[in-house]
Amino acid sequence: MAREGRVTALKEQVRNRQRVNVYLEGRYAFSLPLALAARIGEGSYLSEEEVEKLLHEDMLHRAYQKALNLLSYRPRSKQEIQRRLERRQVSPEIIDTVIRKLAREGMVDDLDFARWWVENREDFRPRGRALLRYELLRQGVDEETVAQAVEDIDEERSAWRAGQGYAARLRNLDEATFRRRLTDFLRRRGFSYSVAQAVVAGVAKEREELS
Numbered sequence: 001m002a003r004e005g006r007v008t009a010l011k012e013q014v015r016n017r018q019r020v021n022v023y024l025e026g027r028y029a030f031s032l033p034l035a036l037a038a039r040i041g042e043g044s045y046l047s048e049e050e051v052e053k054l055l056h057e058d059m060l061h062r063a064y065q066k067a068l069n070l071l072s073y074r075p076r077s078k079q080e081i082q083r084r085l086e087r088r089q090v091s092p093e094i095i096d097t098v099i100r101k102l103a104r105e106g107m108v109d110d111l112d113f114a115r116w117w118v119e120n121r122e123d124f125r126p127r128g129r130a131l132l133r134y135e136l137l138r139q140g141v142d143e144e145t146v147a148q149a150v151e152d153i154d155e156e157r158s159a160w161r162a163g164q165g166y167a168a169r170l171r172n173l174d175e176a177t178f179r180r181r182l183t184d185f186l187r188r189r190g191f192s193y194s195v196a197q198a199v200v201a202g203v204a205k206e207r208e209e210l211s
Contacts, residue, residue: 004048005029007040030054033061063090063098071102075113078103079140110141114149126158131190156198159191163199167207179204 005024020037186196
């Protein structure tokens with residue numbers, strides 16, 4: 001690839017109209033996003049240093065767009081974005097720049113992410129504080145932030161909701177098996193033994209009253 005020379009053509013890509021192919025001295029050299037390509041014109045001369053700067057800005061642009069794409073599906077922790085960009089062979093310097101930019105824009109915040117994670121679990125798959133803590137640590141959230149995110153969880157209420165939902169699947173079992181399986185389920189969801197036992201007793205009582 002040419003590292004310097006006169007810009008002889010700027011051609012919009014057919015498959016991606018957001019990028020432009022740059023030709024130096026009559027030969028394809030590299031491509032750039034529209035915003036960067038707009039800064040150069042046909043006939044201008046690009047030194048090796050200018051080419052390197054443009055290519056660096058393009059790598060930063062690509063990494064930023066990849067991060068935005070990840071965030072379009074759901075919130076992410078800083079470390080999660082870092083790991084995903086590392087898999088794409090993005091350099092540590094660019095990853096750090098992208099994450100700091102996202103943080104400045106308010107698009108990445110580990111406490112907001114941790115609270116979203118907890119609320120999402122509470123709404124759809126309630127679980128205990130211990131399991132939530134483990135999940136968030138795996139997402140790269142630090143201990144202090146995790147502690148803030150899980151401090152207000154009402155474990156008994158969460159366990160009750162989880163237990164009632166699962167109990168319907170056990171309705172045809174005998175009492176002993178019903179209690180054992182419901183206890184095991186709640187323990188797998190990260191609830192303490194005492195919380196699980198209290199909920200199992202309550203759900204079993206409701207089951208008895210309805211039978």
